[in-house]
Amino acid sequence: MRPNAKALALRDPALAVLTGAIVGSDFGAEFGDDYGDDYGDEYGDDYGFEFGDDYGFEFGTDDYGAEALAPRQTAQVRIARPVAPPPSVAAKLWAKHRQKAGATHRRVLKLEPNRGSSVKVERYAFAINAALVLGVASPINTSGQPDTNIRPQRVTMNAPQPGFVTVNELKVANVSVTVGGISDAFDYSALGVGQTLDMPTLSPANRASMLGNYTGFVPPGYVGGGAYLFAISFKGPASVIA
Numbered sequence: 001m002r003p004n005a006k007a008l009a010l011r012d013p014a015l016a017v018l019t020g021a022i023v024g025s026d027f028g029a030e031f032g033d034d035y036g037d038d039y040g041d042e043y044g045d046d047y048g049f050e051f052g053d054d055y056g057f058e059f060g061t062d063d064y065g066a067e068a069l070a071p072r073q074t075a076q077v078r079i080a081r082p083v084a085p086p087p088s089v090a091a092k093l094w095a096k097h098r099q100k101a102g103a104t105h106r107r108v109l110k111l112e113p114n115r116g117s118s119v120k121v122e123r124y125a126f127a128i129n130a131a132l133v134l135g136v137a138s139p140i141n142t143s144g145q146p147d148t149n150i151r152p153q154r155v156t157m158n159a160p161q162p163g164f165v166t167v168n169e170l171k172v173a174n175v176s177v178t179v180g181g182i183s184d185a186f187d188y189s190a191l192g193v194g195q196t197l198d199m200p201t202l203s204p205a206n207r208a209s210m211l212g213n214y215t216g217f218v219p220p221g222y223v224g225g226g227a228y229l230f231a232i233s234f235k236g237p238a239s240v241i242a
Contacts, residue, residue: 120239120240121238121240122237122238123235123236123237123238124146124235124236125235126144126152126202126234126238127231127232127233127234128142128144128210129229129230129232130230131229132214132227132228132229133225133227134218134222134223134224134225134227134228135216135218135225136214136216136225137214137215137216138213138214138216139211139212140210140211140212140213140230141209141210142209142232143171143207143209144207144208144209145205145206145208146202146204146234149201149202149203149204149238149239150201150202150236150237150239151199151236151237152197152199152235153196153197153198153199153235153236154195154197154234154236155188155197155232155235156232156233157185157186157189157233158230158231159184159185159189159230160222161186161217161219162186163186163217164186164214164215164219165184165185165212165213165230166212166213166215167182167183167184167185167187167211167212168182168212168213169210169212170211170232171208171209171210172199172200172206172208172234173199173200173201173203173208177197177199185230188232199236208232214230
């Protein structure tokens with residue numbers, strides 16, 4: 001059974017007002033003038049105008065109107081996909097980027113040649129020495145060990161002239177790199193070219209050694225009886241210290 005306006009007003013006055021079953025003076029007329037005026041006006045004001053303001057105007061216009069739509073519109077702008085450049089433009093930009101990155105990398109390697117490598121390698125020199133007295137023939141048996149790993153690729157000796165010192169054997173990490181005969185130390189002059197050798201990697205735990213002889217020859221410009229430090233230098237890639 002459908003309720004009439006009076007039954008609805010008694011059962012749920014707020015719903016009656018909202019649905020329009022009763023409006024101000026009608027509600028008062030049904031219950032009397034005095035009661036209707038007081039209750040009708042006050043109830044109508046409280047639930048008609050005020051409720052309408054709170055939930056009608058504010059709820060409908062402000063909260064779910066412009067303010068509610070603004071974040072949704074903003075979100076749509078944020079997820080807008082960028083427009084991809086034409087292939088020709090993208091190719092030019094990529095080529096320019098690669099060119100710049102390559103130039104930068106080459107310049108950085110001037111200061112940090114080991115950048116990007118887990119193994120740090122530079123080119124070092126390691127030497128062993130023999131003290132000689134000019135004019136006094138003597139055997140040479142000298143050895144030494146480096147402070148870091150080094151793989152010699154060239155040996156130089158400071159023999160001022162041929163016939164000054166002879167080399168019987170040259171060893172690196174217990175491996176003889178001279179495989180027969182006696183050579184002249186002048187063959188290893190710093191002025192020589194095309195003297196690259198492949199030698200074993202020498203570590204601080206191993207030694208390089210030289211067996212040979214000083215012939216007693218005093219080159220022009222030198223004085224007999226003077227001290228002369230004969231140097232055998234090994235040069236090649238080595239592990240960086242520190």
